[in-house]
Amino acid sequence: MADETQRHGMTIDEKVAAEDALFRAMSHEGEGKLLYICLAGAILLHVAVFFIQFPEMSKTLKPTQKKRIIVKKYVPPPPKVEKKEIIQKKLTRKVPIPDPTPDEPEPIREPEPEILDDPIPPDVDVLIGVPEPPPPSGPLLAGVGDVSNPILIQESKVTPDYPEIARTARMEGTVIMQAIIFRDGTVGEVEVLRVTQPGVGFEENAINAVRQWRYEPAKQNGKPVEVFFTIKVDFTIH
Numbered sequence: 001m002a003d004e005t006q007r008h009g010m011t012i013d014e015k016v017a018a019e020d021a022l023f024r025a026m027s028h029e030g031e032g033k034l035l036y037i038c039l040a041g042a043i044l045l046h047v048a049v050f051f052i053q054f055p056e057m058s059k060t061l062k063p064t065q066k067k068r069i070i071v072k073k074y075v076p077p078p079p080k081v082e083k084k085e086i087i088q089k090k091l092t093r094k095v096p097i098p099d100p101t102p103d104e105p106e107p108i109r110e111p112e113p114e115i116l117d118d119p120i121p122p123d124v125d126v127l128i129g130v131p132e133p134p135p136p137s138g139p140l141l142a143g144v145g146d147v148s149n150p151i152l153i154q155e156s157k158v159t160p161d162y163p164e165i166a167r168t169a170r171m172e173g174t175v176i177m178q179a180i181i182f183r184d185g186t187v188g189e190v191e192v193l194r195v196t197q198p199g200v201g202f203e204e205n206a207i208n209a210v211r212q213w214r215y216e217p218a219k220q221n222g223k224p225v226e227v228f229f230t231i232k233v234d235f236t237i238h
Helices: 002-008 014-026 029-049 083-093 164-168 203-209
Strands: 173-181 187-195 218-220 221-223 227-237
Touching: 173 203, 187 203, 203 227
Parallel strands: none
Antiparallel strands: 173 187, 173 227, 218 221
């Protein structure tokens, strides 16, 4: 330690005293006073601002007026009329035509003669009421509504031939047909509806026999009519 102090040529106390003297020489005595003066002025300024009354901002500002918004409905302009249409309307006005002969009397018109119907002969019966409906154009169904059934004339009934194949095999059968009976009682078209033993000749022989039969025709309102009629033919071995 002694060697270090000797090396620098100063002791520790001497060094501290030299640094203190240097600090004092660098600082100025007036700086502390100036600091206190600035602090006091700032405090006074804040106090003055606190007590001074400023005018209200709301009084100085003028109130803004609200703008009124007016909404107008759009009205389309009237349609343009061309000058040609106006001139044409003026030209098409009816102009009354004066009577060229106002003093002449009006011609006398004779009444038209009434048209009379031809007189009815005394020997003709007159029926007043609803006219009868026209006759039907096609066959009706026998036994339905006011249509009666045709009646077979027994003298005209022809027994159908028994097929040999069915006779040999001792087969019996039934044929059901639908036939058209005309107004004169004759048999028209015949259609087989059902046969119990098909393929042995029952249907062909039944049709050939039925077409030779004759009927008293069916009637509607007392008049003969054409009808569909169901016919049954049995084939039995005696």
